[in-house]
Amino acid sequence: MTTDLRPWRGVLVATALPLNDDLSVDYGNYAEHCAWLVENGCDGVVPNGSLGEYQVLTPEERAKVVETAVAAIGGERVMPGVAAYGSAESRRWAEQARDAGCASVMLLPPNAYRADERAVLAHYAEVAKAGLPVVAYNNPIDTKVDLVPELLATLHGEGFIQGVKEFSGDVRRAYRLAELAPELDLLIGADDVLLELAIAGAKGWVAGYPNALPKSSVELYRAATRGDLDAALPLYRQLHPLLRWDSKVEFVQAIKLSMDIAGRHGGACRPPRVPLLPEQEAAVRAATEKALAAGLA
Numbered sequence: 314m315t316t317d318l319r320p321w322r323g324v325l326v327a328t329a330l331p332l333n334d335d336l337s338v339d340y341g342n343y344a345e346h347c348a349w350l351v352e353n354g355c356d357g358v359v360p361n362g363s364l365g366e367y368q369v370l371t372p373e374e375r376a377k378v379v380e381t382a383v384a385a386i387g388g389e390r391v392m393p394g395v396a397a398y399g400s401a402e403s404r405r406w407a408e409q410a411r412d413a414g415c416a417s418v419m420l421l422p423p424n425a426y427r428a429d430e431r432a433v434l435a436h437y438a439e440v441a442k443a444g445l446p447v448v449a450y451n452n453p454i455d456t457k458v459d460l461v462p463e464l465l466a467t468l469h470g471e472g473f474i475q476g477v478k479e480f481s482g483d484v485r486r487a488y489r490l491a492e493l494a495p496e497l498d499l500l501i502g503a504d505d506v507l508l509e510l511a512i513a514g515a516k517g518w519v520a521g522y523p524n525a526l527p528k529s530s531v532e533l534y535r536a537a538t539r540g541d542l543d544a545a546l547p548l549y550r551q552l553h554p555l556l557r558w559d560s561k562v563e564f565v566q567a568i569k570l571s572m573d574i575a576g577r578h579g580g581a582c583r584p585p586r587v588p589l590l591p592e593q594e595a596a597v598r599a600a601t602e603k604a605l606a607a608g609l610a
Contacts, residue, residue: 319498320389320416321448321476322517323356324534327364327394329524329569330378331578338374342578344385346524349577353527357390358382359419359519361406363455364565367394369583375406379413388414392448396421400439407443417446419478419519422458430464437473448476448500450519462486466493478502478519479510482560487513501534504559508549511537521559522552525571525579525601529609551607554600563589570594571601575610 328350331342347358360378361367367375382391395406395418407418420440422433441447449468453459460468460477468474479486480502487499487510501510501518511518511534523530533552536545549556558567566589569579581588589597604610 319446319475319516320357321392321419321446321500322498324354324518324520324523324531325357325359325392325500326350326355326520326523326527327359327362328382329565329572329579330360330365330370332580332583336581336583338370338378339578340377340381343378344381346577347382347385350523350527351386351390353523354531355520355523355527356517357392358386359392359394361396362394362419362450362519364521364524364568365394366565366583366586367396376409376413379410379415383414389416391415392417392419394419394421394450395440396424396450398423398425400436403436403440404443407440407445407447411443411445415445417448417475418443419448419450420474421450421452421456422460424456424458427457433458433460433464434468434471434473437468438471441473446475447473448478448498449474450478450480451502452480454480462490462493465490465497469494469497476500476517482506484509484513487515504556505553507534507556508537508545511545512540521564521568522555522571524568525575525577526552526555526604526609529604548609551609552604555597555604558597563593567593567597570597574598574601575605 331339333339360382379393393410395403397403410418423436451460476498478500498516501515533548572579
């Protein structure tokens with residue numbers, strides 16, 4: 314694990330959630346998965362992100378997922394997503410994470426409507442009251458709220474956030490953000506811009522595809538962040554046919570399928586997600602099998 318006092322640094326896997334045949338949560342398999350990721354070089358996990366299907370979990374399930382991860386690998390390695398429709402509910406999830414022993418949380422902006430800047434500031438201010446460091450999650454594609462560098466700098470200046478998972482895909486923002494808020498940690502938020510953001514100074518990666526291929530993914534991240542392009546670029550090219558699925562609508566299904574092919578437990582998703590189309594499944598299967606044949610498991 315990273316020895317830095319900021320536990321959101323390094324490779325934190327946004328964990329897929331294993332389900333039983335009846336679509337109930339398989340907590341035992343989830344605990345094993347968290348431990349396996351750490352054993353294979355990942356620094357921690359992010360439960361209850363969108364990859365973890367938090368939107369379709371009951372409150373009891375969502376809390377138990379966090380508790381299961383903490384019991385498996387220790388709270389300092391666990392940064393739960395605490396997104397919710399209301400700021401009060403997000404704060405309650407941050408408090409639940411705190412009480413479970415977690416060291417930080419990840420928070421989307423208000424996502425029930427297109428919030429303006431004042432609402433975004435109030436939202437993060439409320440959740441910060443839980444007392445845990447907050448990593449913002451900028452996903453303007455899904456939330457319709459864009460945490461632009463100027464707004465992120467304001468949030469950081471007010472002490473509301475300590476980092477940002479950047480999913481906009483606009484790698485130019487890394488340099489503007491470093492100018493406006495040099496102490497705010499940039500975390501890679503989309504697998505298919507890993508190399509570009511690592512070169513730009515990212516301090517961590519909230520990652521999807523390490524769920525299936527942790528060792529090669531961690532190797533790629535380490536090489537990229539130390540500026541070793543001779544090692545990173547060929548590996549990035551090999552993995553990119555899979556990494557780009559992290560930015561597609563079907564990312565949960567794709568990553569779970571790759572997990573199944575790699576010998577992990579991916580399995581089904583809860584509705585309203587539906588299985589991949591045959592041509593999508595074929596593309597994911599071919600790319601995964603090619604990665605496995607190349608020794609990237």
